[in-house]
Amino acid sequence: MIRIVGGGLAGSEAAWQLANRGHRVVIHEMRPIKKTPAHNTDRLAELVCSNTFKSTETSNAHGLLKAEMRVLGSLILECADAARVPAGSALAVDRDVFSSNVTARIAAHPNIEVVRDEVTALESNSVIATGPLTSDSLATTIRERLGVGGLAFYDAIAPIVSRESIDESIAFPAARYDKETMEGEGAEGAYLNCPMSREEYEAFIDALTTADQFHGHEFDEVPYFEGCMPVEVAAKRGSETLRFGPLKPVGLRDPRTGRQPHAVVQLRREDRHGRMWNVVGFQTRLRIPEQQRVLRMIPGLENAEFLRYGSIHRNSYVNSPAALTPHLSLRDDESILFAGQITGVEGYTESSATGLIAGINLSRMAGGLAPVIPPPTTMLGALYRYISEADPAHFQPMNANFGLVDDLPNPIRDKKRKREMIAERALIAMKEWSVGLDAHPAPPVEQGVSVSAAR
Numbered sequence: 001m002i003r004i005v006g007g008g009l010a011g012s013e014a015a016w017q018l019a020n021r022g023h024r025v026v027i028h029e030m031r032p033i034k035k036t037p038a039h040n041t042d043r044l045a046e047l048v049c050s051n052t053f054k055s056t057e058t059s060n061a062h063g064l065l066k067a068e069m070r071v072l073g074s075l076i077l078e079c080a081d082a083a084r085v086p087a088g089s090a091l092a093v094d095r096d097v098f099s100s101n102v103t104a105r106i107a108a109h110p111n112i113e114v115v116r117d118e119v120t121a122l123e124s125n126s127v128i129a130t131g132p133l134t135s136d137s138l139a140t141t142i143r144e145r146l147g148v149g150g151l152a153f154y155d156a157i158a159p160i161v162s163r164e165s166i167d168e169s170i171a172f173p174a175a176r177y178d179k180e181t182m183e184g185e186g187a188e189g190a191y192l193n194c195p196m197s198r199e200e201y202e203a204f205i206d207a208l209t210t211a212d213q214f215h216g217h218e219f220d221e222v223p224y225f226e227g228c229m230p231v232e233v234a235a236k237r238g239s240e241t242l243r244f245g246p247l248k249p250v251g252l253r254d255p256r257t258g259r260q261p262h263a264v265v266q267l268r269r270e271d272r273h274g275r276m277w278n279v280v281g282f283q284t285r286l287r288i289p290e291q292q293r294v295l296r297m298i299p300g301l302e303n304a305e306f307l308r309y310g311s312i313h314r315n316s317y318v319n320s321p322a323a324l325t326p327h328l329s330l331r332d333d334e335s336i337l338f339a340g341q342i343t344g345v346e347g348y349t350e351s352s353a354t355g356l357i358a359g360i361n362l363s364r365m366a367g368g369l370a371p372v373i374p375p376p377t378t379m380l381g382a383l384y385r386y387i388s389e390a391d392p393a394h395f396q397p398m399n400a401n402f403g404l405v406d407d408l409p410n411p412i413r414d415k416k417r418k419r420e421m422i423a424e425r426a427l428i429a430m431k432e433w434s435v436g437l438d439a440h441p442a443p444p445v446e447q448g449v450s451v452s453a454a455r
């Protein structure tokens with residue numbers, strides 16, 4: 001018997017994969033016995049906010065991720081298709097029809113039983129898919145098992161921009177006093193610096209402090225402490241606050257002028273290949289169009305392409321790179337897998353996709369096979385790689401984006417064409433990977449492979 005904890009998007013997807021492979025599954029869902037602050041019904045896979053799974057075009061990161069999930073037989077996408085409402089190229093759904101579809105499909109499956117109770121303990125042969133609003137008792141259990149710092153209760157996400165969109169005739173590589181280095185990197189490899197004159201800084205602070213903010217649910221009001229204060233809140237404390245905080249220029253010299261700028265926005269390398277750059281200290285609750293408008297005032301970021309937007313939310317998530325295996329299980333019991341938003345992925349589609357892989361892996365492990373993850377040329381494999389290899393000191397939830405995926409062997413200038421080619425390669429790779437997934441041990445390669453062997 002396999003236990004799925006949480007009947008949300010990830011839990012439903014994991015249960016479906018397991019049940020279709022002949023395993024007996026029990027889904028433990030605490031609603032309606034115990035409610036969360038965001039769910040309104042007792043249905044499985046309730047969408048707590050927007051009603052869209054985003055783009056269906058494979059030249060879009062979310063579109064590609066969905067196309068890959070279809071290769072693997074996604075229940076969530078089948079039910080979304082059946083509940084689709086017109087929204088151009090986006091997969092938007094009637095939320096009630098959607099979650100009713102998922103609930104009915106799960107209820108009708110002979111191998112799945114749904115039990116309405118709150119789980120508070122971790123047991124072997126389970127998928128923990130309790131989401132961003134994991135109940136307090138289970139969160140305490142997980143935290144005790146993982147140790148301090150293993151489970152966060154809030155995210156404070158700074159935006160990430162693509163390297164190719166940064167104007168490197170303005171942004172210069174340097175570390176403060178040449179001291180801050182990333183492990184395995186030279187000092188210059190870790191940071192890019194966007195210098196600001198006094199006039200640019202003042203105009204920027206003005207725009208930042210007057211920009212429109214997102215106001216979420218009451219429960220989502222985060223008790224700000226210094227480490228996760230929104231940049232716009234810090235800026236409102238005084239016009240010089242950021243210049244003595246994340247925008248401090250000390251120890252940095254602009255090679256174009258030979259002088260220390262008035263202020264500096266630092267970009268920190270987010271991935272090994274330097275495709276993704278984090279705007280340091282810019283966790284924010286500004287609305288997305290306002291993030292685009294205000295951050296593009298930063299010299300060097302005028303044409304910034306955002307791979308991830310900033311946000312601050314209530315969100316229970318594991319520090320996966322520090323605490324979990326590459327297939328997102330506990331290190332001391334590989335049959336306790338995590339899936340969904342609690343793993344540090346962000347979004348409906350990403351959460352569902354990790355549930356799918358957790359189901360496949362628990363099935364494989366029950367059959368004596370090693371767990372596997374798709375190759376990093378796929379969006380899903382690249383997301384898994386990020387979640388397990390990101391810097392644990394700065395780990396924040398991540399959405400699907402092209403900065404995660406391996407580059408093509410030859411550079412392509414046309415961005416749309418490049419993404420289409422990455423998508424074509426990804427879908428071929430995912431189809432190959434899915435063949436014989438249940439029958440054969442994984443081949444001994446780095447990823448797309450036996451993660452136990454790769455560790």
Ligand SMILES: Cc1cc2nc3c(=O)[nH]c(=O)nc-3n(C[C@H](O)[C@H](O)[C@H](O)COP(=O)(O)OP(=O)(O)OC[C@H]3O[C@@H](n4cnc5c(N)ncnc54)[C@H](O)[C@@H]3O)c2cc1C
Nearest residue numbers: 006008009010030049050119130131135340341347348351
């Ligand atoms: C307020 C809010 C708004 C969001 N809006 C969006 C959005 O618009 N678009 C988007 O893409 N993403 C959004 N997200 C992020 C995220 O993608 C969704 O929360 C998504 O539902 C995550 O899927 P999941 O399966 O991981 O968790 P969930 O769908 O939340 O499922 C987890 C389930 O576990 C149950 N549970 C929790 N603890 C226990 C326990 N101890 N025992 C048994 N059951 C338990 C819960 O009741 C819930 O049904 C939002 C998140 C929040 C909190």
